[in-house]
Amino acid sequence: MRKLNTIELFAGAGGLLDGFKKTQKYNLVAAVEWLKPQVRTLRNRLKSKYNMGSLADEIVLNFDIQRSDELFHGWDDVEYEPSSGLDQLVGKKKIDIICGGPPCQAYSIAGRVRDKDGMKNDYRNFLFEAYIRVVKQYNPKIIVFENVEGILSAIPTGEKITDLIRSAFSQIGYEIIDDLRTYALLDLSDFGVPQVRRRVIIVGIRKDKPIDYQKILVRFYNEILEKYKVSKKLTVKDAIGDLPAIYPLKVPTKRIAYDNSNNINGHNSRYHSLRDQEIFNLLALDIEQNTNKFDSSDKLIQLYQEKTGKKTNVHKYHVLRWDKPSNTIPAHLKKDGLRHIHPDPLQKRSITVREAARLQTFDDDYEFNESQVANYEMIGNAVPPLFAEKLALGIFELYKIIQNEEQKPKATGD
Numbered sequence: 001m002r003k004l005n006t007i008e009l010f011a012g013a014g015g016l017l018d019g020f021k022k023t024q025k026y027n028l029v030a031a032v033e034w035l036k037p038q039v040r041t042l043r044n045r046l047k048s049k050y051n052m053g054s055l056a057d058e059i060v061l062n063f064d065i066q067r068s069d070e071l072f073h074g075w076d077d078v079e080y081e082p083s084s085g086l087d088q089l090v091g092k093k094k095i096d097i098i099c100g101g102p103p104c105q106a107y108s109i110a111g112r113v114r115d116k117d118g119m120k121n122d123y124r125n126f127l128f129e130a131y132i133r134v135v136k137q138y139n140p141k142i143i144v145f146e147n148v149e150g151i152l153s154a155i156p157t158g159e160k161i162t163d164l165i166r167s168a169f170s171q172i173g174y175e176i177i178d179d180l181r182t183y184a185l186l187d188l189s190d191f192g193v194p195q196v197r198r199r200v201i202i203v204g205i206r207k208d209k210p211i212d213y214q215k216i217l218v219r220f221y222n223e224i225l226e227k228y229k230v231s232k233k234l235t236v237k238d239a240i241g242d243l244p245a246i247y248p249l250k251v252p253t254k255r256i257a258y259d260n261s262n263n264i265n266g267h268n269s270r271y272h273s274l275r276d277q278e279i280f281n282l283l284a285l286d287i288e289q290n291t292n293k294f295d296s297s298d299k300l301i302q303l304y305q306e307k308t309g310k311k312t313n314v315h316k317y318h319v320l321r322w323d324k325p326s327n328t329i330p331a332h333l334k335k336d337g338l339r340h341i342h343p344d345p346l347q348k349r350s351i352t353v354r355e356a357a358r359l360q361t362f363d364d365d366y367e368f369n370e371s372q373v374a375n376y377e378m379i380g381n382a383v384p385p386l387f388a389e390k391l392a393l394g395i396f397e398l399y400k401i402i403q404n405e406e407q408k409p410k411a412t413g414d
Contacts, residue, residue: 003027004399005093007086007138009065009100009131013368013378014042015360016099016146019388021050025396026097030089032061032071034080037370038378045366059089065130072137086134095138097395101146102127103381126156128165136172141402142395143174145202146383152181152200165202174204175213183221193384194234195326195359201391203398209406216405220398228390236343237322240355243267248277248348258349266353266368266375270337277348279307283319284345319343320351326359331380334373353379361386 004026008017011031020026028046033039039062046056063071063080074085128145135143145165154161162180169176177183180200188197203220205213244262246269252258257277260268272280282303286293294300300315318339320326326340333340337350351359353368353375361384368375 001396001400004096004396005029006097006099007090007095007134007140008032009098009134010102010127011038011042011060011100012381013038014045015362015382015385016101016388016391017042018045018049018362018366018385019383019390020099020392022385022389023392023396026392028059029093029095030059030061030086032063032065032086032100034062034064035378036062037374041368041370041378044369048367049363049365061086061089065134066127068130068133068137071134086137090138095140096399097142097144098131098135098138098140099144099146100131101383102131128161129168132168132172135169135174139206141206142399143169143202143204144391144395145204147200147202149185149198149200152185169204173207175207175217176202176204177217177221178214183218186225188384188387189233189325190229191387191390192230192234193325193359193361193387194236194239195329195384197328197384199383203395205402210410211405216398216401219401220394224394224397225391228394233325235323236320236326236359239326239358240351241322243352243355243358245344245347246349246352247346264354264364266357267355268372269347269349269352270372272337272349275307276338279303279317280319280341280348280350281345283317283341284343284348287319287321287343288345317341329356329359329380331377333380334376356380360384 006020006026007029008031011017011033014031017028017031021028031042033042039060043056043060046052046060061083063075063083065071067075070085072085072087074083074088076082131145151161166176180202184200184202186199186201188199189195203217205216207213243264244267246258246260246262246267248258249256252274255271257271258269283294294303297315300317301312304310304312304316316338318327319341320343322343329340333356340351340356342349342351342355353372356376356379357366357368360379360382362379362382363385368379370378
């Protein structure tokens with residue numbers, strides 16, 4: 001079978017895209033991303049890993065997907081690089097797959113807890129509408145829509161966001177699985193990603209024939225994806241245990257607190273004060289020595305208040321366990337790293353950009369050369385490439401199944 005033509009929306013640094021590329025079963029026609037650090041990172045990956053040269057600059061579009069008419073037909077303004085738009089890149093190509101996931105912060109449970117309005121007024125709640133406009137324009141056979149678990153309970157306007165998404169896809173001729181929570185909610189640690197990462201993977205099929213597409217979708221989730229699960233989950237030690245240790249400096253400066261002398265891309269510790277280093281050491285030792293002094297949220301809240309003099313209703317600290325998958329790597333990691341403390345008590349730090357990338361299954365040759373804040377953010381927002389590769393293989397198989405089912409002669413009655 002020929003390679004399938006894809007467009008990726010909300011491409012970020014390219015985790016989902018990288019997984020699809022690795023299968024060698026897809027041809028990337030275009031990717032759209034509006035944040036410039038992510039665009040530079042993705043273009044660099046396509047050039048360094050896939051030898052795409054100047055083509056990477058052409059097909060990775062730096063633009064706001066909400067400006068649909070310009071996205072399709074071209075733009076020339078000071079904020080974004082000029083482009084002739086998606087229509088020219090697509091030309092006469094048949095687009096088979098459109099994939100991507102709108103920014104998840106508006107749907108995340110953590111985001112709703114932190115926001116005084118529960119994210120109800122966040123414009124990102126409705127970025128799926130821009131996604132649907134692109135789907136309508138290019139009419140792919142399959143759509144892949146990835147997001148956080150919180151999308152299943154988000155109700156920004158009095159109606160569940162998933163009902164709005166289902167209705168919008170149905171109106172343009174696509175069917176998604178009826179029971180999203182049962183079928184589409186996946187823990188990516190089951191697929192070999194060394195972190196607990198629960199994500200909703202919505203797959204939609206364009207309905208061209210009077211056949212049972214629900215049955216095909218159930219088969220996709222229950223049989224095809226099931227084949228790519230692992231028998232034993234990977235741990236933090238599996239993922240980052242071989243990286244060089246980074247210890248605190250004996251005499252730190254105002255800006256540098258660690259010996260970051262290794263040459264590994266992104267493997268540099270952010271600055272942590274001596275107070276935080278003391279806390280990290282205390283918590284990691286508590287786990288290593290199995291003393292369990294800080295084994296509850298209340299105890300961690302008390303520790304934070306005692307050490308910082310600040311009040312909080314939620315605990316701030318989490319130490320990774322060597323022998324378990326990591327907790328979820330989020331975009332919020334760009335803030336402080338307190339919930340991603342390295343398990344070695346002597347290192348007294350949060351995880352590095354490279355360690356976060358490893359836990360997200362990015363290859364070591366995947367370079368993150370932007371600011372530390374931007375690097376953490378784009379890694380936390382990404383789809384883990386390892387899972388993306390397995391998903392891509394599953395989607396390719398699904399495409400063939402749909403073809404076979406739609407080509408079967410229609411059954412006739414007696």
